[in-house]
Amino acid sequence: MEYRNKLVLAPMVRVGTLPFRLLAAEYGADITYGEEIIDHKLVKCDRRFNEKLGSVDFVERGTGSVVFRTCDAEKNRVVFQIGTSNAVRALKAAEIVCKDVAAVDINMGCPKSFSVSGGMGAALLTKPDLIHDDTVELARRIEKTGVTALAVHGRKVEDRPRDPAKWREIADVVASLSIPVIANGDVFEYEDFQRIKVATGTSSVMVARGALWNASIFCPKGKLPWEDVKREYVRKSILWDNDIKSTKHTLREMITHHSSLELAEGKAVIKSESLIDIARLYGAENYEVVQN
Ligand SMILES: Cc1cc2nc3c(=O)[nH]c(=O)nc-3n(C[C@H](O)[C@H](O)[C@H](O)COP(=O)(O)O)c2cc1C
Numbered sequence: 679m680e681y682r683n684k685l686v687l688a689p690m691v692r693v694g695t696l697p698f699r700l701l702a703a704e705y706g707a708d709i710t711y712g713e714e715i716i717d718h719k720l721v722k723c724d725r726r727f728n729e730k731l732g733s734v735d736f737v738e739r740g741t742g743s744v745v746f747r748t749c750d751a752e753k754n755r756v757v758f759q760i761g762t763s764n765a766v767r768a769l770k771a772a773e774i775v776c777k778d779v780a781a782v783d784i785n786m787g788c789p790k791s792f793s794v795s796g797g798m799g800a801a802l803l804t805k806p807d808l809i810h811d812d813t814v815e816l817a818r819r820i821e822k823t824g825v826t827a828l829a830v831h832g833r834k835v836e837d838r839p840r841d842p843a844k845w846r847e848i849a850d851v852v853a854s855l856s857i858p859v860i861a862n863g864d865v866f867e868y869e870d871f872q873r874i875k876v877a878t879g880t881s882s883v884m885v886a887r888g889a890l891w892n893a894s895i896f897c898p899k900g901k902l903p904w905e906d907v908k909r910e911y912v913r914k915s916i917l918w919d920n921d922i923k924s925t926k927h928t929l930r931e932m933i934t935h936h937s938s939l940e941l942a943e944g945k946a947v948i949k950s951e952s953l954i955d956i957a958r959l960y961g962a963e964n965y966e967v968v969q970n
Contacts, residue, residue, distance in 0.1 A: 679754070679780045681827035681858035681882055684708040685871060685896050688829075688862060688886035689759040689785065692927040696733065696747045697914035699756060701907070702889055706896030709755050711884075712746060714785045716761040716798070717771035719745055725774065731919060734778050747918065748778055759783045763797030781826070789835045800835045817851045817859075829860035829884050839887070845877040852879045860884045868895060890928070891935045904936050912960045916953050925956055 687694065687702040689711040699710035723736040723745050736746040748756055758779040762768035772782045788799030795801075803816065820828055830851050832843035843863025852859045861874050862884035871883050888895045893911070894902040908929065915925040926947055933944045946959050957963050 679709070679826075681709075681860065684860070684882040686829070686860055686862075686882060686884035687711055687889050687893075687896075688884045689714055689757075689783070690886055690890060692924050693890055693931065695920055695924045696749065696752070697911060697918045697920050697925075698893065698928060699752055700749075700918075701893045701911050701914055702896060703752065703755060704910075705894040705902075705907075706898065707755075707889070707893075709757060709780070710752060711757045711759055711783065712748075712779075714759045714761045714788065714793075714799075715746055715771075716796075717764070717767045720760070720771040720774055721767065723774065725778070733918065736775065744921065746775065749918075753778065754780050757781045757783050759785050761785050761788070761793060761796075761798045763801065783829070786820075787831050794835075803835070813847060814850050814854045817855055821855050821857050825857065827858045827860060827882075828855065829862055831884075832861070832863040845874055848874075848878040848880070858882055862886070866891075866895070868898060868900065890931055904932065908932055909960060909962075912956060912962055916957055916962060919953065922950070922952055922956070925953065926950060929956075 685706060685708050687699060687707040687710040691713045694711055694713040699712065702710050719738065720736065722738050724739060726735045726737050728735045733747050733749045735744045737743070738745050746758070756779045758775045760768050760771050760782060762771070762784060768784060776782060785799050786802040790799065793799030793801065817828060830848050832845055832848045833841065845861065845863070848861045859880045860882040861878040861880050865871060865874055865883060865885040866888040874883050875881060885895060892901050892904045892907055894907050911928065929947045930939060933939055933947060938944060939948065950956050950959065
């Protein structure tokens, strides 16, 4: 896959499942990341073609739960993100999905305690053999491992999401590497794509919260009303039999940002137990809820 000049949907836990990825792509995202999936989980999965949906499912043995669902339409743009603390296991996990996705990414940025205490995510940044207080040096070492691109979120582990992303520091990484760098942090409007490109000197940009709150951020013509985007997300969730927890979580995030969970809609989303409830709530009963 080519990583230059791309608009990228960032990895987002519980959000970046198939319907959300397809939504972002429809609005203009060139590359769409899936949510982080831990290698331990993926190595317990079997690949199955889902006849009813026309999807490829990675299903956990024993529980039968769908850990990752993808489809042909996104094969050339979906990135599978692995959470790992072990190279051998990460490779095993990558081998399971690699034929069905465009690329595999290793999460080296997540600061959440679940990731870090398991030696994953941002903990990889401080592995004894990788200790560098210089981000540029670390990026150079990562480049030397043979990766084809590097996405850099311009925050430190201890920074909060409301702290401004440091685009200048991303620029230092861009200037030091020859592989494509994907700049990430604080893109909330379509115009910000150009601003961060200029500030960092790279041509590819990744966006998380801006897309979560309104996936049409990728539209060059400007954002659509978030209510329309939400309805399309609900429709796609139903069509692809999305995990109800993922649909609820994503809707909750959208509603929290634009409205309030205290109002009737928010309360009804919280109470929903199935996609049928969600379909009823949004007047989408005419979409057949396909259940496996
Ligand atoms: C709801 C949510 C879930 C996230 N999940 C992941 C994840 O699974 N893997 C990851 O590497 N980063 C994850 N992140 C971090 C984002 O990918 C991104 O690096 C960060 O939010 C900064 O981008 P932004 O300023 O556009 O939000 C998540 C962020 C949010 C808001």
